[in-house]
Amino acid sequence: xxxxxxxxxxxxxxxxxxxxxxxxxxxxxxxxxxxxxxxxxxxxxxxxxxxxxxxxxxxxxxxxxxxxxxxxxxxxxxxxxxxxxxxxxxxxxxxxxxxxxxxxxxxxxxxxxxxxxxxxxxxxxxxxxxxxxxxxxxxxxxxxxxxxxxxxxxxxxxxxxxxxxxxxxxxxxxxxxxxxxxxxxxxxxxxxxxxxxxxxxxxxxxxxxxxxxxxxxxxxxxxxxxxxxxxxxxxxxxxxxxxxxxxxxxxxxxxxxxxxxxxxxxxxxxxxxxxxxxxxxxxxxxxxxxxxxxxxxxxxxxxxxxxxxxxxxxxxxxxxxxxxxxxxxxxxxxxxxxxx
Amino acid sequence: xxxxxxxxxxxxxxxxxxxxxxxxxxxxxxxxxxxxxxxxxxxxxxxxxxxxxxxxxxxxxxxxxxxxxxxxxxxxxxxxxxxxxxxxxxxxxxxxxxxxxxxxxxxxxxxxxxxxxxxxxxxxxxxxxxxxxxxxxxxxxxxxxxxxxxxxxxxxxxxxxxxxxxxxxxxxxxxxxxxxxxxxxxxxxxxxxxxxxxxxxxxxxxxxxxxxxxxxxxxxxxxxxxxxxxxxxxxxxxxxxxxxxxxxxxxxxxxxxxxxxxxxxxxxxxxxxxxxxxxxxxxxxxxxxxxxxxxxxxxxxxxxxxxxxxxxxxxxxxxxxxxxxxxxxxxxxxx
Amino acid sequence: xxxxxxxxxxxxxxxxxxxxxxxxxxxxxxxxxxxxxxxxxxxxxxxxxxxxxxxxxxxxxxxxxxxxxxxxxxxxxxxxxxxxxxxxxxxxxxxxxxxxxxxxxxxxxxxxxxxxxxxxxxxxxxxxxxxxxxxxxxxxxxxxxxxxxxxxxxxxxxxxxxxxxxxxxxxxxxxxxxxxxxxxxxxxxxxxxxxxxxxxxxxxxxxxxxxxxxxxxxxxxxxxxxxxxxxxxxxxxxxxxxxxxxxxxxxxxxxxxxxxxxxxxxxxxxxxxxxxxxxxxxxxxxxxxxxxxxxxxxxxxxxxxxx
Numbered sequence: 001x002x003x004x005x006x007x008x009x010x011x012x013x014x015x016x017x018x019x020x021x022x023x024x025x026x027x028x029x030x031x032x033x034x035x036x037x038x039x040x041x042x043x044x045x046x047x048x049x050x051x052x053x054x055x056x057x058x059x060x061x062x063x064x065x066x067x068x069x070x071x072x073x074x075x076x077x078x079x080x081x082x083x084x085x086x087x088x089x090x091x092x093x094x095x096x097x098x099x100x101x102x103x104x105x106x107x108x109x110x111x112x113x114x115x116x117x118x119x120x121x122x123x124x125x126x127x128x129x130x131x132x133x134x135x136x137x138x139x140x141x142x143x144x145x146x147x148x149x150x151x152x153x154x155x156x157x158x159x160x161x162x163x164x165x166x167x168x169x170x171x172x173x174x175x176x177x178x179x180x181x182x183x184x185x186x187x188x189x190x191x192x193x194x195x196x197x198x199x200x201x202x203x204x205x206x207x208x209x210x211x212x213x214x215x216x217x218x219x220x221x222x223x224x225x226x227x228x229x230x231x232x233x234x235x236x237x238x239x240x241x242x243x244x245x246x247x248x249x250x251x252x253x254x255x256x257x258x259x260x261x262x263x264x265x266x267x268x269x270x271x272x273x274x275x276x277x278x279x280x281x282x283x284x285x286x287x288x289x290x291x292x293x294x295x296x297x298x299x300x301x302x303x304x305x306x307x308x309x310x311x312x313x314x315x316x317x318x319x320x321x322x323x324x325x326x327x328x329x330x331x332x333x334x335x336x337x338x339x340x
Numbered sequence: 341x342x343x344x345x346x347x348x349x350x351x352x353x354x355x356x357x358x359x360x361x362x363x364x365x366x367x368x369x370x371x372x373x374x375x376x377x378x379x380x381x382x383x384x385x386x387x388x389x390x391x392x393x394x395x396x397x398x399x400x401x402x403x404x405x406x407x408x409x410x411x412x413x414x415x416x417x418x419x420x421x422x423x424x425x426x427x428x429x430x431x432x433x434x435x436x437x438x439x440x441x442x443x444x445x446x447x448x449x450x451x452x453x454x455x456x457x458x459x460x461x462x463x464x465x466x467x468x469x470x471x472x473x474x475x476x477x478x479x480x481x482x483x484x485x486x487x488x489x490x491x492x493x494x495x496x497x498x499x500x501x502x503x504x505x506x507x508x509x510x511x512x513x514x515x516x517x518x519x520x521x522x523x524x525x526x527x528x529x530x531x532x533x534x535x536x537x538x539x540x541x542x543x544x545x546x547x548x549x550x551x552x553x554x555x556x557x558x559x560x561x562x563x564x565x566x567x568x569x570x571x572x573x574x575x576x577x578x579x580x581x582x583x584x585x586x587x588x589x590x591x592x593x594x595x596x597x598x599x600x601x602x603x604x605x606x607x608x609x610x611x612x613x614x615x616x617x618x619x620x621x622x623x624x625x626x627x628x629x630x631x632x633x634x635x636x637x638x639x640x641x642x643x644x645x646x647x648x649x650x651x652x653x654x655x656x657x658x659x660x661x662x663x664x665x666x667x668x669x670x671x672x673x674x675x
Numbered sequence: 676x677x678x679x680x681x682x683x684x685x686x687x688x689x690x691x692x693x694x695x696x697x698x699x700x701x702x703x704x705x706x707x708x709x710x711x712x713x714x715x716x717x718x719x720x721x722x723x724x725x726x727x728x729x730x731x732x733x734x735x736x737x738x739x740x741x742x743x744x745x746x747x748x749x750x751x752x753x754x755x756x757x758x759x760x761x762x763x764x765x766x767x768x769x770x771x772x773x774x775x776x777x778x779x780x781x782x783x784x785x786x787x788x789x790x791x792x793x794x795x796x797x798x799x800x801x802x803x804x805x806x807x808x809x810x811x812x813x814x815x816x817x818x819x820x821x822x823x824x825x826x827x828x829x830x831x832x833x834x835x836x837x838x839x840x841x842x843x844x845x846x847x848x849x850x851x852x853x854x855x856x857x858x859x860x861x862x863x864x865x866x867x868x869x870x871x872x873x874x875x876x877x878x879x880x881x882x883x884x885x886x887x888x889x890x891x892x893x894x895x896x897x898x899x900x901x902x903x904x905x906x907x908x909x910x911x912x913x914x915x916x917x918x919x920x921x922x923x924x925x926x927x928x929x930x931x932x933x934x935x936x937x938x939x940x941x942x943x944x945x946x947x948x949x950x951x952x953x954x955x956x957x958x959x960x961x962x963x964x965x966x967x968x969x970x971x972x973x974x975x976x977x978x979x980x981x982x
Contacts, residue, residue: 042529143619157620158392187391187556189617192600196616214530217559217602221609240606258534260559262601266583270563272534276499333605334587404881433883446874450698450896450979456875459892463883492701494979510878 002074003030004208005054005093005176010068012049012058012232014280021280023049025232026068031208033175036199038211038223038240040255044277045229047212051178053078054210055095056085072176090121094169098181100161104153110164111137111149117171136167140197159190163197170201177202178210183218195222216259220244225313228252231278231288237307238314248308248316248325251289256329263333287318295320343418344379345550346403346436346518351376351412353395353402357625370625372398374574375412377651380518385544385551387565387582389558389597393621394571396554400522403552404438405429416518434464437511441523443503447495453506454491457481460513467514480509483546485539501532505539512543520552525560537563558601562586570594573624573632576651578666580659590657590666593617593633598669613669631663639665698896698977705976712972718965726773735766738930746948756950758941767932768954774933775914775959777844778851779966782913785852787906790859795898797860798867799890809864812857821919823854828925840931847926851913862905866898873897900974907970911963934959 012024024046031037041047052058054070056077070077072092077085097103105113114136115129124132130149137145140163153161162182169177179198183191199222202209213219219226219240226243228236228251236249247253254273275292278284284291290300299319307315310325318324353373356366373395380386388396402409405421414421416432424432440446447456457477461468468476478488484505495503504524511519521540525533541564543549555561561568562582569579570593578591589595596615603612617636622628628635634644643664651662706712725732735753740760749756755764793812797805815823827850832838838846870876876893884892918935920926927933934955941952 042531159620187621188558189391189596189600190620192602192614192616193618195602215602216530216604220604220606221602223606244604244606255530256604258531259604260534260537260557260563261603262558262562262586262598263603263605264559264562268563270534270538272538273531274535276501276532277529333603401877406877406880430883433881438878438881440874440878442874446878448873448875448879448893448897450977451892452698452701459879459884460882463888496980507878510882514882 002071004033004073005210006030006069006071006074007050007054008069008071010050010053010070011066012046012053013064013066014062019281022283023063023232023280024053024068025283027229027232027234029227029234029237031176031210033208034202034206035224036202036209036211036222038213038219038226039229040213040216040219040226041229042214042277044231044280046232047229048180050229051095051180051210051212055089055093055178056082057089057095090117090169090172090174092174093176093178094172094174095178095180096162096165096169096182098184100158100165100185101153103165104161104168106153109150109152110156111151114149114164114168114171117168121172132171133167136171137164139170139201140164140167142167157190158186159193162186162194166194166197166201170205173205174207176208176210178212180212181214182211184213184215191218198222216255217261228255231283232280233288233317234307235289235318236316238310238316239312242312242314244329246314246325246328248310248314248321249289249318250293250295250324252316253324253329254292257331261333265332265334268332289318342381345382346380346414346416346421346552348379348403348414349377349412351399351402351414352410353398353407354410368625370623371574371627372624373402374624374627376571376574376576378569378576378579380550380552382517382550383544383548384567385553385565387561387568388552388554388571389556389561389568390571391556391597391621393573393624395574395624396556396571397522399571400438400520400552400554404436404520405433430464434467434514435516436518436520437514437516438520438522439504439507439511439524442527443500443507444527446507447503449495452492452494453481453486453498456495456506457491457509457513460510464514476513477509480513481506483512483543484509485535499532501528501536504528504536508536508539508543512547515547516549518550518552520554522554523556524553526555526557533560540564558586558598570597573621573627575632575662577633577663578659578661579651584659588658588668590654590659590668591633591661591663592637592639592665594661595669596638633663639663641665698979701979702973702976706972709972709976711968712976715965715968715972718961719969722772722776722962722965725769726776729769729773732769733763733766735763737762737767737770737932739763749950755954756948758937758948758951759944764937764951764954767937768934768958771932771934771937771955772958774840774844774927774931775917775935776962778847778917778927778933778935779910779914779962781844781848782851782855782916783906783910785848786856786859786909787902789852790856791863791902793856794860794863794902795867795890795894798864798898799871799886799894801868805864808860812860815854816857816861818854820854820916821923824850824916824920825923825925827853828920832925840927843927843931847917847920850920851916855909855913859902859905862901863898866901867894870894870897896977899977903970903974907967910966911959914959914962 008028010024010027014021014023027050029037039047053065065078111130111133114133118124118129118132133149134145137148142148142160142163156164183194186194195218223240225239227234230251236252247256257271258273260270273292278288286301286303287305290296305317305319307317308321309315310321351373352375354369354371357368357370359365359367376399390396401407403414409422454477457480458473461473477491481488486502486505525536528536544551553565565582567581568585569576572593578594585594589598596617599613599615619636622635630646631644631649634640649662649664651660653660654666656667740762742761744757744761745759747757753763753765755768758764793808797808828846831846871894876889879889879893914935917926917933918939921928921936922939927936937955938952945952
């Protein structure tokens with residue numbers, strides 16, 4: 001059976017002429033029903049552009065899709081009838097964003113905005129639609145939902161707003177939810193609540209979840225599989241346990257070594273990745289990561305590494321991936337001290 | 341222990357909430373900082389952690405004399421900080437500098453990097469003779485890991501991490517003794533964040549700086565700080581050495597905070613204790629009676645509503661915590 | 676306060692870098708590369724020359740009218756034709772440049788300087804100075820322009836009183852400035868409030884920078900753009916406002932000739948003698964365009980992000 005969502009060799013450019021920025025350079029990933037795929041990457045890696053292309057909300061122009069395919073249950077979406085794509089949005093696939101305040105219209109009540117979907121896409125009456133909106137707010141664990149449907153977005157706290165956004169995006173029961181940095185703007189105690197909620201909803205509804213984030217911690221707690229993006233490519237893909245224990249790409253490894261952890265032993269040094277991510281208008285030849293890579297050799301400068309199969313469902317785009325996988329990670333943490 | 345370079349006692353900052361256009365009247369107060377005491381020793385890093393709205397940034401601004409305090413005292417090298425005026429205030433500013441959070445708004449977009457890093461010398465001409473300034477600026481750029489030839493570039497020509505380095509060079513120019521770092525890496529990507537954190541660590545060793553390091557990211561604080569103070573709704577709820585806080589947190593808020601921080605290790609999934617706080621932080625304009633954390637606290641009992649707990653060492657703990665029922669946590673559940 | 680640790684090599688053979696230059700020097704270097712700036716500058720130069728030395732362009736007296744030549748279309752002798760009273764439209768357009776430009780330039784300068792200063796003061800100080808200036812501004816902005824103009828100009832001059840050209844230009848400029856500065860102030864105030872909240876202002880204060888330094892080095896350069904754009908557009912509007920006052924008989928009047936006066940005179944006879952309207956209006960449009968282009972180029976040159 002075809003996966004729920006399949007992105008294949010997706011290529012997107014911005015601008016023209018010598019200023020052309022190659023934002024996506026062959027991105028492939030897939031998500032099945034009921035699983036969480038985390039797309040991990042730093043700013044400029046193309047993780048959000050991929051999601052916007054999948055949803056069909058990327059601004060074209062300035063963006064330009066130059067190749068690849070996006071299939072939802074086997075149905076090709078790129079080049080599909082815009083009306084068909086509009087129907088799919090909300091009904092089959094939905095998206096939530098980092099900034100829930102700007103994603104909600106400040107002049108309508110939260111309840112009205114959720115009810116709107118039931119009214120216009122399901123043809124429910126105002127009364128029934130509002131009742132369904134209350135149900136939705138209940139489902140995202142907003143206390144006192146009956147009262148809060150009548151409130152405006154500014155009366156909601158940051159966490160409550162993100163819950164309302166989730167309620168709105170799940171109103172029409174989509175099979176796929178794309179969450180673009182859903183907790184980045186939130187405090188850590190609220191982030192934990194929202195991540196728990198997303199995980200529960202995914203399980204209850206059996207929906208596929210694409211979690212786009214830069215936070216290695218969040219990924220480790222919820223992802224089934226992880227795609228690591230760098231300079232518009234998926235440079236590594238694996239299940240969560242494998243990726244963290246035996247990363248095959250030096251970039252993935254570098255990320256793990258540079259993130260400060262609460263369970264680090266005192267005085268453990270951070271090992272940052274030197275240099276800066278490349279400008280997307282001038283991606284280096286060969287492996288895009290080679291200027292920052294401590295292990296780069298001549299071959300890395302000339303030859304673009306293909307995704308190498310590393311056993312299981314693990315691939316990494318590095319000529320020497322097998323070597324790095326064998327090495328594993330060696331960071332001491334207090335959790336190991338305690339439980340090991 | 342050496343005597344503290346910066347000593348703060350019962351610091352209070354309330355912002356009036358006003359209504360009316362022609363005749364403003366005060367209808368309430370936001371208690372942004374409500375009785376904070378702390379000591380910063382030369383050469384050490386004191387972390388102040390808390391979630392948004394806990395007052396940590398206001399604390400930084402009051403201590404930098406950017407906004408006046410409502411009450412409390414602060415001394416810098418034994419002198420009353422809030423009494424400084426005129427020339428004494430200007431001279432003191434050489435000793436205490438700030439690095440701000442947002443590298444995109446903290447640099448004047450219409451000034452060159454040379455002007456930005458050289459501005460401290462314009463304001464304090466006694467520090468560097470005029471002919472020497474360009475050399476000083478270039479040295480500073482080099483110290484923070486930037487190309488000294490780039491002094492004629494403008495901020496927009498640099499990435500976020502490089503801009504933060506420019507901000508650090510500006511703060512470093514007058515060779516201060518204390519630098520207040522207000523969320524200096526929270527706007528940066530992970531791989532860049534680590535570079536800047538290591539830079540801050542190197543500079544501290546090289547110049548013997550003391551940092552007052554304000555952040556919401558507990559992992560970042562873990563890395564840089566010798567001592568940590570945890571803030572909630574304008575007050576410090578727990579303070580101690582980094583080990584005290586990270587290994588033996590005894591205030592329920594600190595414990596919840598630590599357990600909420602996701603750890604980048606899937607093998608710990610389901611093995612860490614998950615304390616989930618319900619609801620949101622109450623408004624600092626109308627904080628709860630007694631213990632301010634009681635509305636979200638899993639341990640709250642009637643006494644918490646009546647009696648505000650003092651920040652002190654209790655029977656079960658070895659460092660100060662503002663909780664009637666402070667006790668060390670159960671660590672990770674072993675398999 | 677001695678050496679900052681640095682590799683000795685870098686200190687010795689300090690790279691050959693020029694002195695750091697400021698916004699204005701860099702801005703001027705950038706301006707010189709913009710064709711828009713040179714076109715606008717050339718146009719403005721010609722217009723200035725016209726205003727200062729009209730006799731270089733024509734030897735005809737703009738005030739002399741021969742009724743026999745009334746309404747003659749452009750052709751022999753007068754390339755722009757003659758108006759209703761048989762006066763040479765070309766000569767009048769040339770001589771009209773001086774008062775028009777003077778009114779436009781001085782009024783723009785006046786509103787921008789007064790408005791910007793008031794706006795900076797209000798926006799930076801906030802507090803009572805802000806309240807006071809904002810309320811005063813509202814009083815002036817609330818006056819309808821025509822009504823305000825009548826009140827000011829008739830109280831300055833007795834009806835029928837003969838006023839010299841220079842004094843009249845000055846009075847018209849004064850009227851315009853008094854009635855329009857609050858708009859410039861509001862623009863500047865909004866920009867100053869926004870800029871004053873930026874972190875780089877905070878950083879400068881933490882360094883011990885005084886209010887003058889903060890306003891001049893940090894706030895003003897970052898608030899100039901919207902006021903410049905406003906000024907460039909208002910330039911044309913002010914020349915038009917002068918025409919309105921002239922039309923009401925309280926602004927510039929014979930023998931002073933301005934484009935506004937000419938347009939006001941000609942506008943009722945557009946079908947009859949279109950050239951009498953077309954030429955002064957055309958000059959006005961080109962002038963406004965030149966200043967808008969200039970304002971635009973200066974704004975872009977002062978924004979390092981656009982380079």
